Amino acid sequence: MDSEFRELYQEIIMDHNRKPRNFRKMEDATHRLDGMNPLCGDQYTIYLKVKDDIIEDVSFEGSGCAISKASASVMTNVLKGKTVQEAEKYFNFFHKMVTGEIDHPEEYLDTMGKLVAFAGVAEFPVRVKCATLPWHTMHNSLHGSQDKVTTEENN
Amino acid sequence: MMSVASMNVSKKTIEFDARKYREDFPILKETVHGLPLVYLDNAATTQKPRQVIDALTSYYEHDNANVHRAIHQLGERATAGYEGARKRVARFIGAKSEKQIIFTRGTTEAINLVASAWGRKFVEAGDEIILSEMEHHSNLIPWQLLAKDVGARLRFIPFDENGTLDFNVFEQILSSKTKLIAITHMSNVFGTINPIKRIIRMAHDRGVPVLLDGAQSVPHLPVDVEHLDCDFMAFSAHKMLGPTGIGVLYGKMQQLENMNPYQGGGEMINSVWLDSATWAEIPHKFEAGTPNIAGAFGFAAAIDYLEQVGMENITLYEQELTSYAIEKMLEIPGMTIYGSAPERGGAVSFNLGDIHPHDLSHFLDQQGVAVRAGHHCAQTIMRKLNIAATTRASFYFYNTFEEIDYFIDQLIKASEFFGL
Numbered sequence: 355m356d357s358e359f360r361e362l363y364q365e366i367i368m369d370h371n372r373k374p375r376n377f378r379k380m381e382d383a384t385h386r387l388d389g390m391n392p393l394c395g396d397q398y399t400i401y402l403k404v405k406d407d408i409i410e411d412v413s414f415e416g417s418g419c420a421i422s423k424a425s426a427s428v429m430t431n432v433l434k435g436k437t438v439q440e441a442e443k444y445f446n447f448f449h450k451m452v453t454g455e456i457d458h459p460e461e462y463l464d465t466m467g468k469l470v471a472f473a474g475v476a477e478f479p480v481r482v483k484c485a486t487l488p489w490h491t492m493h494n495s496l497h498g499s500q501d502k503v504t505t506e507e508n509n
Numbered sequence: 510m511m512s513v514a515s516m517n518v519s520k521k522t523i524e525f526d527a528r529k530y531r532e533d534f535p536i537l538k539e540t541v542h543g544l545p546l547v548y549l550d551n552a553a554t555t556q557k558p559r560q561v562i563d564a565l566t567s568y569y570e571h572d573n574a575n576v577h578r579a580i581h582q583l584g585e586r587a588t589a590g591y592e593g594a595r596k597r598v599a600r601f602i603g604a605k606s607e608k609q610i611i612f613t614r615g616t617t618e619a620i621n622l623v624a625s626a627w628g629r630k631f632v633e634a635g636d637e638i639i640l641s642e643m644e645h646h647s648n649l650i651p652w653q654l655l656a657k658d659v660g661a662r663l664r665f666i667p668f669d670e671n672g673t674l675d676f677n678v679f680e681q682i683l684s685s686k687t688k689l690i691a692i693t694h695m696s697n698v699f700g701t702i703n704p705i706k707r708i709i710r711m712a713h714d715r716g717v718p719v720l721l722d723g724a725q726s727v728p729h730l731p732v733d734v735e736h737l738d739c740d741f742m743a744f745s746a747h748k749m750l751g752p753t754g755i756g757v758l759y760g761k762m763q764q765l766e767n768m769n770p771y772q773g774g775g776e777m778i779n780s781v782w783l784d785s786a787t788w789a790e791i792p793h794k795f796e797a798g799t800p801n802i803a804g805a806f807g808f809a810a811a812i813d814y815l816e817q818v819g820m821e822n823i824t825l826y827e828q829e830l831t832s833y834a835i836e837k838m839l840e841i842p843g844m845t846i847y848g849s850a851p852e853r854g855g856a857v858s859f860n861l862g863d864i865h866p867h868d869l870s871h872f873l874d875q876q877g878v879a880v881r882a883g884h885h886c887a888q889t890i891m892r893k894l895n896i897a898a899t900t901r902a903s904f905y906f907y908n909t910f911e912e913i914d915y916f917i918d919q920l921i922k923a924s925e926f927f928g929l
């Protein structure tokens with residue numbers, strides 16, 4: 355087995371895939387958006403509750419591969435309690451990291467925490483869409499988009 | 510949930526030397542991630558033998574010119590090769606005349622050609638077209654577009670939990686409104702070989718023509734259009750050892766003669782004035798523009814190769830290989846196989862526990878095994894099965910029993926890896 359593959363599917367991702375956090379519908383969400391990958395059928399709904407520029411709550415529902423589900427789960431954990439501006443920062447970092455634009459992602463462990471678990475995605479171009487789908491959906495939703503996100507337009 | 514009726518297949522009971530044929534396929538010696546390639550994505554496209562690759566190269570090195578236009582030597586060679594390929598295809602599928610062979614880009618374009626040139630002439634508001642619920646998008650969307658434009662209605666033959674067609678419903682929906690039946694010969698998801706002769710007989714009893722999607726059947730079964738009595742049949746060279754970008758529409762002469770032109774341009778005309786034109790003879794009437802000449806040379810070489818192996822041998826060998834694979838797969842805990850028709854070919858769709866097909870196929874790729882994950886251009890099937898996707902392994906005659914054993918071992922490893 356390729357060690358990079360093993361690293362990709364490491365503990366954090368397997369754990370969040372099996373036990374996704376914040377995996378629920380949110381009745382009082384201020385933002386809600388669907389995202390899908392029509393090629394493999396991954397489909398998620400991201401919910402956000404934003405008040406005074408603070409993301410008070412964030413959750414998701416849906417189904418898909420381990421990478422996309424774990425990515426959504428970790429994202430919700432990271433964003434809870436953050437400002438919209440901070441969310442922007444995480445989004446940009448995550449996107450850069452999984453597309454291989456960050457040279458030493460492990461150096462960002464302090465600031466980016468579990469997001470760094472997805473650094474291995476950069477080795478597998480076909481999986482980038484899986485990892486970024488929840489993030490793009492969250493991002494578009496925060497920016498007021500009502501249009502369903504699909505990976506075939508984002509990438 | 511479906512399971513395959515228990516089949517007691519022992520390893521290899523017929524004489525067929527897949528290893529010998531493998532020698533002709535340069536790509537089968539490739540390694541991926543440092544491991545030998547095990548190519549099990551043949552329903553998507555097949556690999557090409559040296560003979561086909563050589564035919565393409567040789568065409569460009571020795572014969573390249575446009576067809577039907579030049580008096581010079583190369584033009585004659587290119588035309589002879591291109592038209593020779595048409596004869597070759599006609600003989601291969603048992604067509605009476607090579608005029609019944611129209612070269613297209615592939616199955617998809619062949620079906621669109623009928624939807625456009627036949628459909629727009631003969632299908633009117635209130636008419637019905639019968640499809641099955643197991644069609645590839647390429648035998649669904651062209652009919653949706655046509656139906657929407659002319660106000661016709663699509664009706665569907667459903668499939669049951671074994672992935673076989675429901676003839677009771679078919680009998681009910683077949684009516685005086687039915688203008689055409691367009692149906693797949695072999696399912697690219699379930700592997701089901703549909704009882705096409707029966708469907709065609711029932712249709713013809715009511716005077717309804719039938720279009721066969723032969724994309725999966727022609728590469729794997731002996732197919733004789735005269736024997737089947739289909740009105741149209743579409744298939745692609747790239748799924749039967751040939752190059753991409755070329756395929757065939759076969760049609761009964763009478764149907765072809767009645768059809769409108771498809772695209773307009775060079776090759777398809779006879780006389781042209783500024784405000785009108787007359788059409789070339791069939792089949793050229795339907796082949797506007799410079800065709801895929803090299804593709805035709807390669808296609809002819811592919812058919813030569815298949816005939817030398819023998820279509821009956823291919824079918825028998827693949828059936829043994831497929832039965833063996835299914836038997837071994839079902840021994841793995843958590844395995845679900847979609848489709849268990851008694852008559853089936855070598856496309857096997859499955860899910861292993863709750864491992865997402867995307868994760869599973871990525872795992873298998875790391876082990877050198879190429880399979881397909883997704884909806885296989887059949888989102889409607891996935892929706893009916895209430896799943897997002899499946900993994901699909903699909904075989905060809907150059908696959909070996911040893912490759913199946915390796916594939917099974919990797920599935921077991923995946924179970925362990927993903928903690929099933």
Ligand SMILES: Cc1ncc(COP(=O)(O)O)c(C=O)c1O
Pocket residue numbers: 552553614615616617618645647648693695696697722724725745756886
């Ligand atoms: C049953 C079936 N029909 C049609 C097609 C479309 O063939 P092509 O993409 O070569 O036009 C395929 C191949 O994917 C198929 O499996």
